[in-house]
Amino acid sequence: MNERHTSDARWVRLVERVRSDKDQAAFGELFAHFAPRVKAFLMKSGADSSLAEECAQEVMATVWHKAQLFDPERASVATWVFTIARNRRIDALRKQRRPEPEDLTWGPEHEPDQSETIALQQESEQLGRALAALPESQRVLIERAYFGELSHSEIAAETGLPLGTIKSRIRLALERLRQEMK
Amino acid sequence: MTSTINHHLTDDLLMSYAAGSLPEAFSLVVATHVSLCDECRARLAGFEAVGGAVLDEAPACAMEEDSFAATMRLIAQMPTETRIEAADESVKGLFPKPLRDYVGGDVDAVQWRSLGGKVRQAVLPTSADATVRLLYIPAGVAMPDHGHAGMELTMVLQGAFDDDDGHFGRGDVEVANEDLKHTPVAAPGADCICIVATDAPLKFSGLLPRIAQPFIGI
Numbered sequence: 001m002n003e004r005h006t007s008d009a010r011w012v013r014l015v016e017r018v019r020s021d022k023d024q025a026a027f028g029e030l031f032a033h034f035a036p037r038v039k040a041f042l043m044k045s046g047a048d049s050s051l052a053e054e055c056a057q058e059v060m061a062t063v064w065h066k067a068q069l070f071d072p073e074r075a076s077v078a079t080w081v082f083t084i085a086r087n088r089r090i091d092a093l094r095k096q097r098r099p100e101p102e103d104l105t106w107g108p109e110h111e112p113d114q115s116e117t118i119a120l121q122q123e124s125e126q127l128g129r130a131l132a133a134l135p136e137s138q139r140v141l142i143e144r145a146y147f148g149e150l151s152h153s154e155i156a157a158e159t160g161l162p163l164g165t166i167k168s169r170i171r172l173a174l175e176r177l178r179q180e181m182k
Numbered sequence: 183m184t185s186t187i188n189h190h191l192t193d194d195l196l197m198s199y200a201a202g203s204l205p206e207a208f209s210l211v212v213a214t215h216v217s218l219c220d221e222c223r224a225r226l227a228g229f230e231a232v233g234g235a236v237l238d239e240a241p242a243c244a245m246e247e248d249s250f251a252a253t254m255r256l257i258a259q260m261p262t263e264t265r266i267e268a269a270d271e272s273v274k275g276l277f278p279k280p281l282r283d284y285v286g287g288d289v290d291a292v293q294w295r296s297l298g299g300k301v302r303q304a305v306l307p308t309s310a311d312a313t314v315r316l317l318y319i320p321a322g323v324a325m326p327d328h329g330h331a332g333m334e335l336t337m338v339l340q341g342a343f344d345d346d347d348g349h350f351g352r353g354d355v356e357v358a359n360e361d362l363k364h365t366p367v368a369a370p371g372a373d374c375i376c377i378v379a380t381d382a383p384l385k386f387s388g389l390l391p392r393i394a395q396p397f398i399g400i
Contacts, residue, residue, distance in 0.1 A: 040240045040243035053245065057249060057252055075230070076231065079231045080234070082230065082234045086233065089202060097206055097308070101216040101223065102279040142236065152208070153333075155197055157193030157194045
């Protein structure tokens, strides 16, 4: 198995240790990286420091409890944490419910496919590098959209990011999942 | 589920939903469509991956000193995550799960109110920044001619309708803005049931519907 030591792949292994072993040390590493970013994300979205601290702790507690729902064939850990933080923001800051699509989950015996997982994690890293390489003005606009500083009518969807490849990979993962569900 | 969906969500809607900026009413239509459409599910995951990259690049903000210990206490207090509701396939009905959650059941649980001429609606409870309703239009019947002050997002759940933009069957969405003045007509066959989100009241062209508008709340 040709396992590359990308940082996204490392986060995946840590989440797996939380899921299977309730490994506090693994969780501590995830916490050290993601909790301060979730807190910054919430403060940029308008939370004061104590609300952001409280919500970041809740987001990380959700990461612990929902570790078995994380699917490394369809998302990076950062993306998964982002969706949890976003939902907490909608609930705590906007006081709205968040309708979510029906879950599509693998059966309980499913082991994530290593090569698919690695490929998806690499695509996520490429997306991160592409974001960092965008012209400043464009990058700032995307950040403001995701920090919730722009209303839906102000968000223009042209990101300039190579989203086609990651979308195709996720589409294939969904097809495999549908096959298994039949 | 099937590959017969021809009219998809726009990038704007998917990105706004991924970013968490859509009003709840529109989010419900997006979540309902994505439940049936793997194409949009994959596109949405792409936009969520951008959110992951933004989060990952964000400058960190120091946590309180005892934050990790406090989080471990929080974990101990939280009820252990309920088992993954392993595919509640048994409740396969007309409505995908996010819509069932708002209706409190499937189509037979909807509290319809008549709009006259066998057309019925049910407004679903969401935040006040936009409105979402179910519409029941008998096969062959036309919706009143109307334009929009804002955006209207319509998704077909049963039956089909036709208008100037084409034919819309189960799962299809139509995004209408100020420019589109349309008269959707329910196709022959099954009665048409749609979910419709609007961020401003509809503007009806005919005199009668305009008078009736304040009373029927559409």
